[in-house]
Amino acid sequence: MGFLGDIGSFIITPLYFLISVVLVGWHKVFGTIFGEASGASWALSIIGLTVMIRAALIPLFVKQIKSSRNMQLLQPKVKELQKKYGHDRERLTQETMALYKETGTNPFSSCLPILVQMPIFLALFRLLNAAAHDKAKGVLSKADVNALSNAKIFGAQISDSFTGTHLVSVRILAAILVVAMTATTFLTQRQLMSKNMPADALSGPYAQQQKLLLYVLPLVFAVGGIAFPIGVLLYWTTSNLWTMGQQFYVIRNNPAPNTEAFRAKQKRDADKARRRGEDPDAGTTAAIEADEPTAAPNTVKREQPKRVPRSQRKTGGKPAPKQNPAQKRPPNQGPKPKPKSTTDQGETA
Template sequence: MFDFFSDVGTFIITPLYWIISVVLMGFHHVLGAVFGDASGASWALSIIGLTIVIRAALIPLFVKQIKSSRNMQLVQPKVKELQKKYGHDRERLAQETMTLYKETGTNPFASCLPLIVQMPIFIALFRLIDHASKGETRGILTKENVENLSAAKIFGARIADTFTGADDISVKVLAGLLIVVMIATTFLTQRQLMSKNMPADAMTGQYAQQQKLLLYVLPLVFAVGGVAFPIGVVLYWTTSNLWTMCQQFYVIRNNPAPNTEAFRAKEKRDAEKRRRKGEDGPEGSGGIVAKDAEPPSSDGGGAAKQPPQRQQPRKQTRNQRKKGGGSANG
């Protein structure tokens, strides 16, 4: 049985060695010409380049994850209604819930797709660097490449060093700091999604419980396993987290889920933009010129022609009024 799983693991991981090594060496071929083949900067930047390529390739899965996550949030009120209606019958509740997910095009597991796909790549990179530290080649890496990668240093520590395997205290400090950054970015990435893009009525349902579980379990997993990760792998995962944070920020800011803090913030920004356009634009208030208005005419002196004023009658004395009245009667 153990041999069977070992063969399956080898079948999956071997192609990944080739894919990762091809991308990694592609970046290193360019960066090595600038920093040097054995430079830690060239290898570290090559790992960052590898991360960007992988995350860019996973954008379709990320879009699917965002859509599924939003659908999960929007159907939570209906899920709660089903729970109230069929809470006594767990089998019927499960059937009705799956029917609701199918009708709304919601996949409860889609939110984990990028993580699930990344894990084999993460493991392959981990083993590739680990084997390089032992002088073993994988993928297209040559013996010279392996020696350069194994010896390459950043901030005084080898890229292949681990927290538990390092003897130098300065290397342990650097590895520990990088692990803390990796854990913090993992936590903040999940926290960003929950605090900004989840409506209030979705914070108490089953989906919210799953998100809270990921919020605390993932950092814990990386805290425990991170002490055995090579610095290069920690660099990969931290870069991946930063990519996710920026990607989520863009999506949440420009296309937030309804009835969320991000949605209200976008409405406020849109209202402010409309207000500015209304005041400052050519069609805004104060900027409209009446089509039928005629320019004031001038009489050579530049003064506008005034309408004729009504002439007031002259005042008369009593004797004048009597005489006038008498002449009129005569």
């Protein structure tokens, strides 16, 4: 346990300084507007911290989107492997991982943003919890800790939690934030499954994983959220709102093929083209063909007629029989008459 504690301290301690630097920086900005002792300044500082962290995680989010899309497109091949190796679980796992490796797909990439945020989430939780007990972490001074621990929004202290106090104002605000955090998590996952997953991807192990996340994650956040300080709930709710908006933008503008969102984008593009006086089908024909899974057409290869040599035309296209050089001369008809000389022609005359 001591070894694990040392590893956790090694990871969390730098995050205390990083989070506290960003938090104090935003507090100086909003403190000039609302006052340094105002709870709104600290609440907006936490929101600013969340926005900066999520902006830094955009590359990971893009990687997550690409991985999720590849997982969806690979579902037909995964089903074929399940039919072929369903009796051998070990071989099925090997073949499935080989397929992912060939296509450059990482099935665990969808968890990267959450895994990266967990240490940050834990560091902020401990920082606010320490502030509630008048302990400074990172670059927070005693004055900052005193102001943060006493900062209030809607009558509830930012460092209080649902289970840590009997104040009604704290419990009401904490309950609202827990419900908001749970609802945004559920809606984000449902938005992905209902609009940006093809029909053939709604079954199989990947779909089961998504359905599990749809119901388990909100439940985990709802149960654990009652122990989080108001500031942490504010951070997590803001992060969920960012995720939901970011995913809505991606699904609307770059949806996965063969999905409801993909067909809706085709319709919007066709309407825009029609309003501009353009052919609405010009830009979407190829996309529609890709959207509708059709069998490969049986195309007939057209062959150009071959040129028949003149010697074969009289025989109906059949090659004429080869002749020996001796057979090329006509049959013997006697000696050829000699040409008359000029003297003979004169005597005759």
